[in-house]
Amino acid sequence: MTSSPYYREIGNEREIFRHAFKHQLPLMLKGPTGCGKSRFVESMAAELKRPLITVSCHDDTSATDLLGRFLVKGGDTVWQDGPMTRALRESAILYLDEVAEAREDVVVVIHPLTDHRRELFVEKLNELLKAAPEFMLVVSFNPGYQKRVKELKPSTRQRFVGMSFGYPSPDVEAEIITHEGGVDIAVARKLAAAGEKIRALEELGLAETVSTRLLVYAAKSMRAGISPRQSCDIAIAQPLTDDPVIQRSINDLVALIF
Amino acid sequence: MTSSPYYREIGNEREIFRHAFKHQLPLMLKGPTGCGKSRFVESMAAELKRPLITVSCHDDTSATDLLGRFLVKGGDTVWQDGPMTRALRESAILYLDEVAEAREDVVVVIHPLTDHRRELFVEKLNELLKAAPEFMLVVSFNPGYQKRVKELKPSTRQRFVGMSFGYPSPDVEAEIITHEGGVDIAVARKLAAAGEKIRALEELGLAETVSTRLLVYAAKSMRAGISPRQSCDIAIAQPLTDDPVIQRSINDLVALIF
Amino acid sequence: MTSSPYYREIGNEREIFRHAFKHQLPLMLKGPTGCGKSRFVESMAAELKRPLITVSCHDDTSATDLLGRFLVKGGDTVWQDGPMTRALRESAILYLDEVAEAREDVVVVIHPLTDHRRELFVEKLNELLKAAPEFMLVVSFNPGYQKRVKELKPSTRQRFVGMSFGYPSPDVEAEIITHEGGVDIAVARKLAAAGEKIRALEELGLAETVSTRLLVYAAKSMRAGISPRQSCDIAIAQPLTDDPVIQRSINDLVALIF
Amino acid sequence: MTSSPYYREIGNEREIFRHAFKHQLPLMLKGPTGCGKSRFVESMAAELKRPLITVSCHDDTSATDLLGRFLVKGGDTVWQDGPMTRALRESAILYLDEVAEAREDVVVVIHPLTDHRRELFVEKLNELLKAAPEFMLVVSFNPGYQKRVKELKPSTRQRFVGMSFGYPSPDVEAEIITHEGGVDIAVARKLAAAGEKIRALEELGLAETVSTRLLVYAAKSMRAGISPRQSCDIAIAQPLTDDPVIQRSINDLVALIF
C-alpha cells in the first residue's frame, strides 16, 4: 500500500481517475516535467488503496523488462516477474512514466491489456494472466518535447482516455512552495511570480521551462541561508540551461522580483 | 474454444471468411485501428469452432517468437512452442495482428505455410509440421499509416486473399455504441454523428481518426455522470492529438451536437 | 524423395536444368513472384529422384542458419545440421529461394561449393564435406524489385549459370488456371486475359503485378459461388495494392471482361 | 574514506555543496575539462567524511553498469553490486563524471533517486534500496563540447541544483602551478599568463582550450630540465591539436613570454 503524498488538486482530475479505475479504462496523463503527474498517481493509489508500481521508461525499455525473465540461480532457471506481471498478480496500479520513450515491442503487452480482453499471455511461462477489476494501467508522457522522434503509435493511443496537465496557477503554486520548501508565503508568492514570468518568456527558447519542483528547490536554498539571487541561479537558471546569456536573462528577471 | 464476442456484420465478410477457411486460402484484413477487425476474427473463430491464437506484431517480432525456442529448466533444455507452432498442433486460427510491423524473417515461416505445401519445417526440432485442413492463417494491417516505412513484401502479399474494412455507417455505429457503452439510442446517435463529422474533417491532419472504440469510451464516461463535453475531451480529443488547437476544434464540434 | 507437383513447361528449361545437374554447374533462376520457379525446382527434383531442401531466405539468413549450430540438450552440447549441411550429406538439391535477401556471410558457404572445389569446411565441426556428384545448388531471386538495395555480389553471380522466367502465355496460363482452380476453360481464359491486361498496365505503378497464383485464387473463389467481381477484388486487387484508386482501376478492368 | 587532495576554492562552491548534501538535493557540476571538478568533489567527500565512488561515464554506460549484474562463479550465480548499488549501501557520495555521455537508460536509476522517493528498486534482486540521508548524487558534464549530440534530458536536468565552473584567475592558477608542478612562482606566473592568452585566442578554433592540468605538466617538464619551449610544445601544443599551424601559433605565443 502506498502512503499518500501531498497533492493539491487543480480541476476534477480525481473524479476522472476514479471513473477510469471503476470502469476499467486505461488512463493517459499528458503534461510537462515536474507538474505533479507522478504525485497525482501516488495520491490516487493511496486513496483507492491499491499498491502502485512505477516504471520510468527509457530508450531500451522492452516487453521483456515489463514481463520478466528467467535467471539462472543455483544451477536452475528461476523465473522473475517483471513489474507488469507483478502488477497483475497484485492487482496494482501500474504506472508507465514517459511511456513514449519505451521500445516498440512494449505495445505487445499493452494492447491485449487495454481492450475487452484485459489479459496478458506470458509466452515464456505459457501462462495467461487475467486482470482483476482492481488492476489499472496508467501511462504518462510529455507532449511538449521538441524532438518528437518518438511517439506512441496511434493504434496504442486509441486504447486510453486522456487528461492534460499544466502548471498550477500562481496562488496554488505559492501554496505548494510554502508547504514543500519551508519558506513563508510572501517569499513563496515571489517565487511563484518568477515562475510565471519565466514560463511566459517563450523567446528564451528553453527545451523545458521551470517546474514547480525547481521553485521548491530555490525555496529550500533560501531557507538554508543562500542569497535569493544565488538560490535562483543554482535551482533555476543552471538546471534549465547551459547558455550563459539565457542564464543571465533568468537571473536578471529574478533580481527584479527579489 | 473462443466464446463469441458481440460483432455486427457490415457486408458479406462472414461469407468470404468461410470460403477462405474452407478452401484453405490465407486471409489478409486491411483497415484502420479500432474498426473491429479483431472482433470479427474472434467471432468467426467461435462460429467455426476453432481455437484462436492472436499475436500482436511489433518491430521486434521475429521467426523465433512465432516458432518457439529452447529454455533451460532444471539443468535441461526444454523446447517451448511459439504461437505458430501451437496453432499448427491445435489446428487453430492463427491471427497475426499488424503483421506489417514484424521483422523480415517472419516470411520464412509464412511462405511455406501459404502455398501448396502448407507445412512448416522447425529447424531446431528437426520436425516437419503439416497444417491440418482446419488450420487457418489470418493477418491484418493498417494501410493508412502515414509513415509507410514498413510494408509487407509483394511476394508475401501475393499469398493471401484480402478484404478492406472501414468504419460502420452512423446507424450501425449508433447500434454498437448503445450495446457496448450502455447509453440510450438518442445519445448513441449523437456520438455516431460526432464520429462521422470528425472523420470527414481531413483538415485536422490526424494520424488516425476517431474509432468506434473511442466513441464507446465517451458513452461510458457520460453514463458515469461526467459531462458530455468532458467525456468527449478525455475519450476523443485527448487520445487523438496533443495539439491544443486541434483538441479545441474537436471539442467545439462536439459541443454543437450535444 | 519429393512427389512431383503439376508443372507446365514453357521453354527448354528442363533440358538446361538436366545439363546443369549432370555437369555440376550451380544454377540461378530469375523471375517474378508466383511465376512457378519453386514448382519447377520441385518437379525437377522429382524427375531426377533427388531429395529437395528449400530455404526461404530473408534479411537475417546467415551462414550459421545454413550450416547448423550447437544446441545444449540434457547438459551436453549436440550439433544440429543446418539445411546446407543436410543437403550435402543426403546429396540433395538445395534450393535457396530469394537468395539475394540473405546476409553477406552466406557467400562464405556458397563460394567453395560453387567452384572446382565443391566442398564445405564446417569450422565448428572441424569437418570437410565433399559434395557428391548428385548434390546441386539452385538459387533464385526476383530481379524486378524496385528497391534494389540488396544484390548478389558480382563475384557470387559469376559462379552460376542462369535462366530468366516470365509469366506463361495466355493459352498456357488458362490451362494452368483450369487445372489448379477447378473452373472451366472459358472462365480460365477470361482470367488469363485479365491477367495479361493488368500486367500490361505499367501506369498502375504496382510493385509486383498479378501472378498466376492469384488468378488461381480468383478461380477458386468463383467456383465457391462468390461473384466474379468480388472474387477478383479479394484475390487480385486487394493483394496487389492498398490504394483504393488503383483497386478500382483493376476492378473496372476485370468488370469489362466478365 | 577519501584522503583530501589539494583543492583551491574559487567562489562559495563549498557552501553550496554542503547545503545540497544537508538538504539531500542532487548536485550538477558544469565546466570544461581539467578545471578541477573532480578534485572539488574529492575534497568535499573528505570534508564530509563520506566515501566517494566515481564513475567515468561513456557511450556505453548503461543502467546495468551502475546497478550490478549476476556473474556465474563456481557453478552458481552470484550477484555483484554496481557502483550505484554500492554507493547506496555505503551511504557514499556517488559521482557520475561526464554523465551526459551515458546511455539513456541511466535515467531509470537516476529519476527515483532524485525526487522525494530517494529510492532504487533493483529489479533483478527484487530489492528496494532506500537512500540514507548521507547518500548524495553528484553529476558533471562539459557544456562546451561542440558536438552536442548528446544532452541530458530536460526532465533529468530539472532534478538537480547546478553550478558552473570555469578556469581560475591567473593569480590563483599560478599558485596551483607552483604547488603541483614544483616550479618557483615567477615561472608559474608566466605559465598562467600563457594559459590566459591561449584561452583568449578563440580564433585558434580548439575543441578545448588549455587546462590547469596541462600547465602543471609543462611546469614539471621544465623542472626536469627540458627547455621552456619544448616543455610547452609537448605539454600544451601537442595535446591540444594535431594541426601544425595551430601548434606553431601556440608555441610562438609561449616563446614571447619565456
Place this chain on the structure above:
Amino acid sequence: MTSSPYYREIGNEREIFRHAFKHQLPLMLKGPTGCGKSRFVESMAAELKRPLITVSCHDDTSATDLLGRFLVKGGDTVWQDGPMTRALRESAILYLDEVAEAREDVVVVIHPLTDHRRELFVEKLNELLKAAPEFMLVVSFNPGYQKRVKELKPSTRQRFVGMSFGYPSPDVEAEIITHEGGVDIAVARKLAAAGEKIRALEELGLAETVSTRLLVYAAKSMRAGISPRQSCDIAIAQPLTDDPVIQRSINDLVALIF
C-alpha cells in the same frame, strides 16, 4: 598438402611469390573475380609443398573467426583453433580471399604477423604463437568494385608487397577454355574473342565483366549439346546482368561470332 590444379602462368608471378615466401614478406594479390588468383595460390602452395588454408572473407568475418573460440562440449569448455591459428601451427600458407570485406578488427591479428615480430598473441589462450619461416600470409581483393565503401586501411596495406592480375590474352585464354571446357581450339578461340569484345564494351556498365570461368561454363554447355547462343545466354549474359537490354547486347555480340 594441396594437389596442384591447372594454372597457366602469365608473367613472372611465380618468381615473385617464391621471393615473398623465402623472405617472409606478406603478399597482396589484386584483380577481378575469376581471373585465377585462387588457383595461382593453390598451385604455388603445391609447388612449395605447404598446406593451404583459405578463408573467404565477408562482412562479418572478425578476429574471432580467424583465431578460434571456446565451445562448450560435454559440460566442459574446449578451445577450437580458427583458420589463422591452425595455419600458424601447421606452418601453412594462409589465404584471406577478399580480405577488404572483413571487419576492422581483423587488423589486430594481421598487424603483428606482418612486421618484424611475425607473432600472434592469442589473448584467450594466453599463448604467443611464433610464425615459422614457412608460414606465409597471402591476401587478395578486387580493386575494381564500384562501391568502394570498404577498403583496407593504408596502415595495413603498407605491410604487404603486391601484384595486380588481369585477364589472360585471347591466345592464353583459348588454351585455358580448351583445357577446362572440353571444346576444340576453334570454338575456344571464338569464346575467347567474345570475352575480349565484352570486356572492351565499357558502355555496358557492368559491375564486373565476363571472367574466364564463365567462358569455360559456356564451353561446357556447348559440349553438352546446348546451342552456342543459349549456352552464352545462360553462362554469360544471365550471370552478368538482370537488365534485358544489356543481355540482348551481349547475346547479339555473341551471335556475330558464332
Place this chain on the structure above:
Amino acid sequence: MTSSPYYREIGNEREIFRHAFKHQLPLMLKGPTGCGKSRFVESMAAELKRPLITVSCHDDTSATDLLGRFLVKGGDTVWQDGPMTRALRESAILYLDEVAEAREDVVVVIHPLTDHRRELFVEKLNELLKAAPEFMLVVSFNPGYQKRVKELKPSTRQRFVGMSFGYPSPDVEAEIITHEGGVDIAVARKLAAAGEKIRALEELGLAETVSTRLLVYAAKSMRAGISPRQSCDIAIAQPLTDDPVIQRSINDLVALIF
C-alpha cells in the same frame, strides 16, 4: 623483458620518453604509418628494462578487451586478465597503438590511470589496481588520416604529453635501408631519394605516402634479384594505390632514379 630492436634516433625523443617515464606522465605519439613509432617504444622499453605489452586498437576494441573477462573452464568461471590488467600487475609499459580507433568506453580505463589517482578499479573483480611508479601508458595515432571520423576526446587528450614523428631525413633513411634491407649504401640512397620524391608529390592524392618499411621491402626484393623497377612496383606502387595511373606515375619516377 624486451630485446632491443634497431632504432635510429632523430631528435631528443629518448630524453622526453625518459622524462615522462620518470615523472609518470602518460605519453602520446603522433605520426604516419611505418615511421618507427612502435620500434621507438620497443627500444625504450628495452633501455628502461620494462616489459612491453602492445595492443593494436581497432573499431571494436573495448574496455573489456583491455581489462579482461571471465571464461568458463571445466565447469567453473575463471578470470583472465586483459593486457591492461597484466601491464599493471607486471609494471609494464602498455602501448595502445592507434588508440583513436578504439571504442569510446576505453576512456573509462584510461582516465583514472592518467590523472593523480593512477589506479584502475576492475568492477568485475571488485579489485583496485594501483599503478607502480614503473608502470607507463603510451598511446599512438596517425593524425593524418583523411577520414577523421574518429578522434580522441579532448578530455582524454589533455591527460597526455605529446610528441610528433615524421619520416627521417634522406641520409638517416638510407642508413636504415642499408641496415634493414641488406643493399649497399648507393642503392639505399637511391631508394631514400625515391621516397623523398614520392612524399613531396602531394598531387598523387595518396591516403598515405611511402613509409621507410616499404623502402626496405623494395631493397630486399632487389637483393633477391628482382629488377629495380619491378621491386619498386611490388613494394611501393602496388601497396600504396590501386589506381593504374598513379601506379605508373610512381613507377616512372622510380625509373628516372634507377
